[in-house]
Amino acid sequence: MRKWGSAVSSLDEFGRIRLWTEGRQKADFLSRAGVVCGIGDDAAVVAGEGSGSEWLVAADAMVEQVHFLDETMGEADVGFKALAANVSDIAAMGGEPKFALVSVCVPPAWNEERMRRLYDGLYECAERYGVAVIGGDTTSAPRDLVVAVTAIGTVEAGRAIRRSGARSGQIVFLTGPTGLSAAGLHALQRIGAAEGAERARLADLLPQRLVQAHRRPVPSVKAGRILAQMGWGASLNDVSDGVASEAWEIAEASQVKLVLKEKLLPLSGELTAYAGDNGLRAADLALFGGEDYVLLGTADKSCEQEMRERLRAEGIPLFVIGEVEAGQPGVELESADTGLRRPLAKRGYNHFSEGTMQT
Template structure:
């Protein structure tokens, strides 16, 4: 019979997790004191600014307990935080993890969640340096705080876009939403590519750093609320509108196939609510070629030029192939409204 947290106890669990992290994790730079004390002690590196983000996943709200495995859950919980660091063009360093678990949770399940954390952190030389564990009678949850760094003055913000800037996007937006829909309808029949896009998204850290280091971009953020919803965040903070070209929006074969099965326009999925953790990037039009080259140099992730920023009075619009312009209404995820 597997060990449960009730039989193991809080301190027994902490000891097992500390041993796992020491055995399977990596040593991150700047750690003066890691696990085992009241706080971690971290030493900022010269010439760097610190980036700090946090995200919480709640069972039944942000993930499907009956569908996602514990290692996938750990990967997803860490990936959504890594994506925030990617959006600033930064390097992840140190993670703090808080877990709310039921007494009936098994040690094996919790260890697999932590192995999911390490699967995302280890390739980037980042480490778990502390955290907290509590018992909950309600839904289980994972809360991650992630610390990263970027060269001083080089982190990219949402507010730097200018009218006339080109809009670029990495990867295939909309796939996560399609994957979630398939997993809800028939988990065993979900397309592998769409399933993977939702359960274990890949944060675009190399791409984000390449963009920031190139000095060619004006603004950047990651897609956690859908392409249209997050593009609207850039427009609001940069005081612009945006015109997207329908013919240039990337539609993957898997997404097109799913949309066809549902009798739906694939562009509705590409533009709609979808936590894909791809990057939206804006840049002056003369920098597009250089930025595309910088992105191509760090991996096989496609990038598409999908539109341009427009004067703020024009709002968000979609240019159709026949020349007609259709106004777009962003929605995005609202924790208290959805």
Template sequence: MDEFSRISYWTSNQQDEKLLKRNAVKVAIGDDAAIVAGAVSEDGSSKDFELLYTVDTMVEDIHFTSTTMTYAQIGYKALASNLSDIAAMGGVPLHALIAISVPGHVSAQQAKQLYDGIYECANTFGVAIVGGDTTSSPHNLVVTITVVGQVEAGTAILRSGAKFRDMLVITGVAGKSAAGLHLLMHPELEQEISPELSAQLKRAHQLPKPHLAQARLLRESGVCHSLNDVSDGLASEAGEIALASKVDVIIEETKLPISDSLSRYAALSHCSALDWMLYGGEDYILIGTIASQHYKELKRSFQQLGMQLYEIGYVEAGTGEVWLEGSSWQSQHGQSPKTQRKRIERKGYNHFT
């Protein structure tokens, strides 16, 4: 197939016209550029919005490999990571542009599966695919996705808003994606765990869910001062908030939520669940700070919608450091809480180290 036949094969009839209309798409794939009308709020009322733009690139053998993920899962995750960036601002994703560079070892059918995964994610979260670009690649498959979203003017949640005495919260359990990747890379361990446990951990890595609904609830609450998505690990994301806000962030080890599946697999594989939580990444949950007096009320609002909100620490005056406070190194009695800390390196996934 030539380029245009392939594009049609990958993208035709993938999205409902109602979804495109709801996202104000006038002209989608098929012309030199997409045309989108001015966006309005979901209830049709007139409000001022600010646009959000984000772009992510995934490269074969760096971000993914076909030995641990199907092409459909690669496509799904490529878009999910972008949607998580929109969530981290408290926004709503609207439109996406897809650019892929396809090497000779990826067939047209495999590329179609990649697009099927992208469209599955897009349709799940109400995002209109409006265009993109396709090229050949000499070696690796490269997927670049640009997402445009919106947020009510003046209400985007930034990393730089954390305040002294804020509470540090997360919207899910960290570390499960890293554990899932470990399992995928050590298939010999699969025979030692149940199929249910295996499926849970693999799903966490291969099909992560961006926390868009959680982000909107945090924005609407008016008490969330800073927000970040957990793409590179809790330590790295907390560090970005600390640096941007010019404060210190303290993570309380004993308050970190841990799932039964993560705990059991860590024990079986002789790995540290805490390391997976702090440094693993690709969970796409949210980490942020809120006014502490509103925590109980906000947690109830989350629970009423079937979502979770966990307190995991707090904010102090400081210079941009992240500290882990807990019981792992308490070898002496009578220590004050501040001596039960260690500074956490702001490490996580980094392309250039």
């Protein structure tokens, strides 16, 4: 008989979620409770009470030494990003964020002044996205800080965009460039590992836009709302764990194949320059980095032009990076050099996988 420990250790983050939760509550019970969409998407969807809208509920946590270090994030950045991650999950369902509950586990090293700065950043994010912070919990921790946020939003009834709506013949799109946050983290980690004159030199060359993308990612609320209100988004995910990982989630949830084209990936000038100067592949950062919080989704080809024009009017780009095909669920990448396809690894940030790219 296989031991529990060995069974768990062979699973990634999403395999563990399924192991811990699958089949625990019956579908008819969840339906009677008003659950429209439960575990397995960016946010749960819960029926409203005759208001013509549904509730969206998402939860996320940031843990010191796992998601951030002193040399990569200031206290206010941690607070901002902790809420922004949850706002992004609401955006990925096409919703509007409304409320947040914030729980913190505070170790001795995080004194009152450091926590005040953390909450400065959190409330800055709350003000920017119209989120009311309405409660939470505070407890002590032995060593590392934990910030756990639950976000609540709304979406028009029946309009929540899930991962499971991709169909053969649709386009695959992004609402912005990716890889910036991963490059910013790389730059900060290089400085953290350097000493003396080299540390000062790297600090002078710090790519500020890339660092800002890592410390203060921007959730795509406006883009998600437009896609939901107009009924354009067939499936949607926010790029929190990386394009490759998010594409796999859509492919598996929708039981389709996503074919991404390397030559169509939107690579910013700053990212390309930084990658070239540091022996990195910009395409790898764009595919496997995370925490850019732009949206990855699919839509009918007939919607493309109208989507592009409407999003552009709001200052939001639309990049078509591939297409959806029927077949075994998975993701393939078409090489920019050869035009040949190869399976795209399910890489990105995964809490329980070896060799994960942490962002």
